[in-house]
Amino acid sequence: MKVPLFDLTRQYKTLRSEITENIDNIFSSGKVIMGENVRNLEASVSRYIGSKYAVGVANGSDALVISVHSLGIKPGDYVITTPYTFFATASAITRNGGIPIFADVDPVYYNINLEKTEEILNNHPHKEKIKAIIPVHLFGKTINLEKLRQLKEKYNVKIVEDCAQSIGSVWKNEKSGTVGEFGTISFFPTKNLGGYGDGGMIITSDEELYKKASVLRVHGASKKYYHEEIGYNSRLDEIQASVLCTKLKHLDSYTEKRINIAKKYKELFLNEKLDEFIDFPDYYEDRSHVYHQYVITVKNEIRSGLENYLTENEIGTSVYYPKGLHQQKCFEYLGQNIPGKFPVTDFATQHSLALPIFPELREDEQEYVVKTIKNYFRG
Ligand SMILES: Cc1ncc(COP(=O)(O)O)c(C=O)c1O
Known part of the structure; x- marks a missing residue:
C-alpha cells in the first residue's frame, strides 16, 4: 500500500x-x-x-x-x-x-x-x-x-x-x-x-x-x-x-478529522506498545492541537533508520526540521551556534519524523503506517 x-x-x-x-x-x-x-x-x-x-x-x-x-x-x-x-x-x-x-523549545510540544x-x-x-x-x-x-x-x-x-x-x-x-x-x-x-x-x-x-x-x-x-x-x-x-x-466553511470539520486521526494513531501505537520506542503527540479533544503535522520522536536512535524503512514501504514522511536555525549558515554571524545551548532543538532535529496526516487519510492507511513502524522496531 x-x-x-x-x-x-x-x-x-x-x-x-x-x-x-x-x-x-x-x-x-x-x-x-x-x-x-x-x-x-x-x-x-x-x-x-x-x-x-x-x-x-x-x-x-x-x-x-x-x-x-x-x-x-x-x-x-x-x-x-x-x-x-x-x-x-x-x-x-x-x-x-x-x-x-x-x-530553546520545550521537550513535549x-x-x-x-x-x-x-x-x-x-x-x-x-x-x-x-x-x-x-x-x-x-x-x-x-x-x-x-x-x-x-x-x-x-x-x-x-x-x-x-x-x-x-x-x-x-x-x-x-x-x-x-x-x-x-x-x-x-x-x-x-x-x-x-x-x-x-x-x-x-x-x-x-x-x-x-x-x-x-x-x-x-x-x-x-x-x-x-x-x-x-x-x-x-x-x-x-x-x-x-x-x-x-x-x-469546512475548516472545523477538517480539524475534527485531524483530531480523530491523532486519536486513532495514539490508540494504535498503544495497542502495539510502541511507546517503548517512540514518543508521539497526545490526543487533545479541546482543539488545543489542530495537528497540522503529526510528528513522532524516535527515542533511542536517530530517525534515519525508521525514515528509510517507511520510504522503502511507500509511506510518505518528512523532517520538520533537519537543522536548528542557530545552525544555519546565514545565521552564523549571530554567534548562537554554541554546542549544547539548544539541547531539545538539537535532539528534535535528529529524532523527529512527520507521519501522514490530512483530513482524508483513511483508517486502513493509518493501520498500515503503524504496522510498518511495528515491523521496523519488532521485526
Ligand atoms: C512556522 C511557519 N512560519 C512561516 C511560514 C511561511 O509561510 P509561507 O510558506 O506561506 O511563506 C511557514 C510555512 O511554511 C511556517 O510553517
Whole structure:
C-alpha cells in the first residue's frame, strides 16, 4: 500500500464544482487581484479567529515581515524566537534589521520554552533592547497563551504569533493569534487552510497597526502612487481568496478529522506498545492541537533508520526540521551556534519524523503506517 504524507487531490474531488464555478466568475468579472473575494476572506478569517481586522498578503513569510515592520522593529533591536521552526519566522526579524535571540523549545510540544524566554528577558546583556517575541504554535499545538500574555504585560514586549501551522487552534477559549499585536497565517497548499498557490494573512485588533500593515502591503501607499514609506508588493489574488473562502466553511470539520486521526494513531501505537520506542503527540479533544503535522520522536536512535524503512514501504514522511536555525549558515554571524545551548532543538532535529496526516487519510492507511513502524522496531 502507498500512503502519501499529504494529498491535496482527495479534498479537491469534494469541492471541485464550487471552486471551478467561483474561478469562472472571477475570470468573467476581470477583477483578479485584491477584489471582493479578498475582502470576503479577510472578513471571514477575522470573524473566525476573533480579531477585529485582517490583511490578506502574498504568503505567510510576508505576513511575518510586514508584521515585524509594522511594530517598528529596527536595526539593533532584539527579538526572541524559537530555533526550531521554518526559516521565515526568524528571517522576518533580520530582514527588518533586527537581531534574533533563540530560546530553546520545550521537550513535549517543541514550542518555544516560555521559562527560557523569561530568563532571557531578565538576564540577556542587551535586555533593554528586546522589543518583541515571536512564538510559533508549532505543528498546530497552541502555546500557553496565558503565560504569553503575562510576559507581554510584565516585560512590555510586543508579540507576533506565528500561526502558519495553527489556524483554529485554541488555548482554553482563546484562539491562537489573538494575544499578540499580530497573528500571521500561511495559506500554503499543505496548511490546514491551504490554497492552490501561495497566500497569507495578518490578523490584528489594533486599528493603527491594521492601517500600517495595509499600507505596507501595497508599497507603502495609502493612496495609489503616493508613497509615505517603502513597503512591499504583497497582494493576495482573487483565485486563492475564493478557494480559501470555500475551504474555510469546512475548516472545523477538517480539524475534527485531524483530531480523530491523532486519536486513532495514539490508540494504535498503544495497542502495539510502541511507546517503548517512540514518543508521539497526545490526543487533545479541546482543539488545543489542530495537528497540522503529526510528528513522532524516535527515542533511542536517530530517525534515519525508521525514515528509510517507511520510504522503502511507500509511506510518505518528512523532517520538520533537519537543522536548528542557530545552525544555519546565514545565521552564523549571530554567534548562537554554541554546542549544547539548544539541547531539545538539537535532539528534535535528529529524532523527529512527520507521519501522514490530512483530513482524508483513511483508517486502513493509518493501520498500515503503524504496522510498518511495528515491523521496523519488532521485526
Ligand atoms: C512556522 C511557519 N512560519 C512561516 C511560514 C511561511 O509561510 P509561507 O510558506 O506561506 O511563506 C511557514 C510555512 O511554511 C511556517 O510553517
